[in-house]
Amino acid sequence: SAVISQKPSRDICQRGTSLTIQCQVDSQVTMMFWYRQQPGQSLTLIATANQGSEATYESGFVIDKFPISRPNLTFSTLTVSNMSPEDSSIYLCSVGGTQYFGPGTRLLVL
Amino acid sequence: GESVGLHLPTLSVQEGDNSIINCAYSNSASDYFIWYKQESGKGPQFIIDIRSNMDKRQGQRVTVLLNKTVKHLSLQIAATQPGDSAVYFCAEAPGSGGSNYKLTFGKGTLLTVNP
Numbered sequence: 001s002a003v004i005s006q007k008p009s010r011d012i013c014q015r016g017t018s019l020t021i022q023c024q025v026d027s028q029v030t031m032m033f034w035y036r037q038q039p040g041q042s043l044t045l046i047a048t049a050n051q052g053s054e055a056t057y058e059s060g061f062v063i064d065k066f067p068i069s070r071p072n073l074t075f076s077t078l079t080v081s082n083m084s085p086e087d088s089s090i091y092l093c094s095v096g097g098t099q100y101f102g103p104g105t106r107l108l109v110l
Numbered sequence: 111g112e113s114v115g116l117h118l119p120t121l122s123v124q125e126g127d128n129s130i131i132n133c134a135y136s137n138s139a140s141d142y143f144i145w146y147k148q149e150s151g152k153g154p155q156f157i158i159d160i161r162s163n164m165d166k167r168q169g170q171r172v173t174v175l176l177n178k179t180v181k182h183l184s185l186q187i188a189a190t191q192p193g194d195s196a197v198y199f200c201a202e203a204p205g206s207g208g209s210n211y212k213l214t215f216g217k218g219t220l221l222t223v224n225p
Contacts, residue, residue: 001156031211040118042199042215043154058212092153098144099201099213101153 002027002095004102012108013083020079021105023093028073033099034066037090046091049076083109118197120220129187129223133200133216138181140202144213145174145185149196157185157198187221195223 003026013019023032034046046066047055055068069077080087090104123129135143141162146154160167160174160183167174173186183200197220201213 004153033212042218043201043213044215045212048212094153098156098159099211100156101146104153 002029002100004093004095004100006091006093006102006105008105009103010106010108012110015084015109017083018079018081019083019107020077021091021093021107023076023078023102025074025095029095030073031095032070032076033094034068034076034078035092035094035101037092037104039088043092046078080107083107085109118218118220120222122222122224123190125190125192125223125225127190129185129190129194129221131185131187131198131219131221133183133185133219135181135183135200135202135214135216137202137204137214138178139204140214142203142211143174143176143183144201144203145172145183146199146201147194147196148199148218154199190221190223192223192225195221197221 005024007022032049035043036046037043045058046061047057047068049055049068049070051070051073065081067079088109090106092101092104094101144159145157147157148154158169158172158174160176165176171188175184197218199218200216203211203213
């Protein structure tokens with residue numbers, strides 16, 4: 001299994017600002033996934049990030065709102081842009097076919 | 111008024127009892143299924159998986175049953191312990207490899223184990 005860390009673990013942000021979330025894996029992986037978990041709800045896939053190519057976004061998510069970087073096989077970032085209170089969620093990265101998850105970033109937008 | 115999606119199905123059991131958590135999946139083409147456990151303040155933790163060519167798989171204290179005819183998945187936890195208290199999610203994927211590992215998660219069930 002992979003060990004995944006995320007930074008920050010939590011943050012409180014003002015509306016209109018942006019936050020970049022980092023995901024670090026202890027081994028090289030081809031695919032990384034970013035999910036959103038709104039309060040009390042299940043997980044929804046935002047996008048799939050492969051190293052060396054642009055991220056693939058799911059329906060309802062766009063690159064301008066959630067730009068993703070994947071500079072190497074152990075690291076990825078997700079930016080939540082121009083935030084509103086509706087963006088308050090837990091953001092999680094995962095790796096691998098079985099999909100091991102990071103601890104999540106808890107975001108509150110005021 | 112009631113907010114959609116904020117009320118998880120709940121299951122409350124006594125310590126030592128067996129627990130059964132159910133999940134109905136939507137895509138008949140799904141080939142791969144996973145159960146996750148999510149404790150408060152943590153990310154989902156892999157419990158057990160099963161592929162569509164199987165109908166049962168056992169792990170340590172857990173068993174997953176798959177009924178493709180009715181698109182139903184269940185997780186059985188034997189001798190439930192207080193540490194099993196968490197939200198349990200099922201997830202489905204259309205196949206193995208590449209983008210086919212895009213998981214669709216179920217709603218989740220809150221399991222509470224009473225000592």
